[in-house]
Amino acid sequence: MTAEDKPRIGVYICHCGENIAGAVDVEEVRKFAEKLPDVVVARDYLFMCSDPGQEIIKEDIRKGLVNRVVVAACTPRTHEPIFRKACEDAGLNKYYFEMANIRDQCSWAHWHEKEKATEKAKLLVAAAVAKARLLEPLEDRYVELNKDVMVLGGGIAGIFAALDLANAGFKVYLVEKSPSIGGNMAKLDKTFPTNDCSACILTPLMVEVANHPNVELITYAEVESVDGTVGNFKVKVRKKQTYVDWDKCTGCGACLNVCPPKARVPDEYNEGLSTRGAIYIAFPQAVPKKAVIDPDACIRCGGRWFGEEPRKTKDGKPILAPCEKVCPTGACSRDEPRDPNGELIELNVGSIIVATGYRVMDKKHFKEYAPDSPNVITALQMERLISATGPTEGKLIVPSDIPKYLEWKKKIEKGKEAELEARKPHVITFVSCVGSRDERYHTYCSKVCCMYMLKQAMLLKEKYPDLEIYISFIDVRTPGKDFDEYYMRCRKLGIKIIKGKIGGVQRLPDERLLVKGYDAELGRPVELISDIVVLATAMEPNMDLKELARKLGISVGAEGFLKERHTKLYPVDTMTEGIFICGCAQGPKDIPDSVAQAKAAAASAMSLLAPGKMKVEPLISEVDQEKCIGCGICENLCPYGAITLVEVNGSRKSKINETLCKGCGVCAAACPSKAITLHGFTYEQVLAQIRTIAAKKVVEV
């Protein structure tokens, strides 16, 4: 070691206003630090991280006084990067820096024991100095980033994230589970707080994203596995079997009506209020507008499946399924066999945005609300019932009479004369917080139901002023921009509020419903007879969200939604770098918030990928293959799969993938032959710290 390299340590102690100085005797620590081996100067300052504070350190470095820096202050989690940068700016290798946390661990922990706090601060400073004497200079590494992005989920959040990225010149793969993009917003009638028609604002965006030259739309597909890390993810995506040749299908819809009644199943788009055939197009405004065959619903008309020989009529003509027969383009021809597993494709992307949304709870869970009555419906079903694209084209009738309506419509379409005998509702009751704010289901508030109940009530009351509408609330939650004004508008329309959650609904023989509640404002139980009861059922995580999170290596919170890295500061980031989240997959929220998050996630992905390369800290592990005995313990322990055993000159040796290693140090701690070094936390450095604390003085290792 030349004289030049010999450590000349500067110790800088921060008062953190009163945060540290309130319990730790800073001057005593400073005097103590001054005397430690290799320490050439010890200073203190009110706020070390402030501009003048940093300048003190930089000045000492620039003058050549110090070549190692120890800062005793707050937490390295937030402040280490700041001080490292100061060292670098002054011309010192930034890894010649060490930090002692004398705030969280001393003053805060021992606020009422000032002497002990001071003693502990001294020990932590001594330990940091002991480590600083052994620090080595390290260089940052750079990894190349793939600039393409995968957006998962084509709801309003996914669409916006994809559009923002695509407009900025990034290539986007938009992967959607169902046959069409649009998500839950496509099912809504009008949207609060402006009451603009959902389809009118959504469908143009669906078309725009699908036609964008930088967007590759992959619908009816799901993620199978994810490998790699930030800048370099390898994603296997399974495109499900559509059983319809999408290159040929024009979405003409000829096949939809010939699919026989026996093959009809509840229609997802209408939330089960009507049925669809086994061959179906998700909804009239679907993007892409292509048919798929649901193999579970298909009854194999004509007695053959894909790739099988057609049966023949007596005169030898092939018997075709009705859909095949009617299709003008041959898109659903059964001549060719089709792989039920679909097709597996691989995407290479630098970043992933998860926007897989939510689902609403089914009414079946709520026995107290007569779920077996067709006139008890979820709010999402109500959206369909009042929508012009819904099962009744927006005509308001009681749901129990929808079958009558559909019969009538069929007759009319066939040019027959028919009278519609469906009952119109006179009373509609909304029940709040169904499955939300309820320890039996979800403890969280679903956040949008108060507003959508008010919206549906308002739309109904404006259109049918004679309707009696009751909304029950535990309390009305309208905290958004223009939201409370919206609520007042409803009140002024004469919508009746029951203050308190409805406790029971009883199905009456005439298919009306007896609703039992308690009104806290009147202090009395109330009851009423309602034609329709609308349950504001909770928004909850999709069934497969946990599994998807596992594949992606990100976590879900206790309530099951995707977890952000930090609620306040990193709301769209995850603990896995390069993976961002937005929309209702992160938690219940409305469209404005979903869009805002989507744009935030897109911007985060852009700022990550735009430079094309990424700085990686050199604080990772390295194997000395001379010492490695090839036991393989490390390989099994590494949580990031960064270690593999390779053949080197005929023997097994551990090898660490630099891009995958996160520097957790598990391998270094476990290696029986001390062959692994975790840079920045070497054996010598860590031992020096421990021994210093144990001996209460800086000891040589």
Place this chain on the structure above:
Amino acid sequence: MELAEEGVPPVINLTELAEKEKEEFEEKVSELIIEFGAENLMACMQCGACASICPLARTGFEWYNKKLIKAILVGMREELLDDMTPWACVACNRCTEICPRNVTPFEVMLAMRRLMVEDFALPTLTIEGLRSLYEHGHAVYMTGREARKKVGLPEKPPTTDSDEKALQELKTILKNTKLAELGLIPME
């Protein structure tokens, strides 16, 4: 309020109330109250600020401002007509000052009184007051003319009561109000 036997508050049947409002009466009670002067009735959000300072609420009256408004909104016409709370309102108007929605709860009280008068649902005390107003020009008339005489005062105070011309004018005014139409008190 009519109590069930055990003292349990009876269930309010909202359907019955709504149906009655539709079928038996020409107008909803809330519409009438608005017509009778409480224009901002529907803006009430039941925050309770008015009730927190209302002397009626503090002295045990059942249908003080906030609760009265709620009952009107759900159409509890009959129960309200049977209740005398509005006549106990002291018109302090503290509620009007405090209300964050400009509902003017006192106006609701007044409107309720007007509705009650129309329905002859008013306490005898009120009839007495009206009669006294018509006959003497005082809603609250002091008794004890003898006592006045004893201390050397004229039998009637130097007000409308002792001014025949003024009294006649007052009677004419009253005869031209809705009071005469209603025939609550004899007006010769």
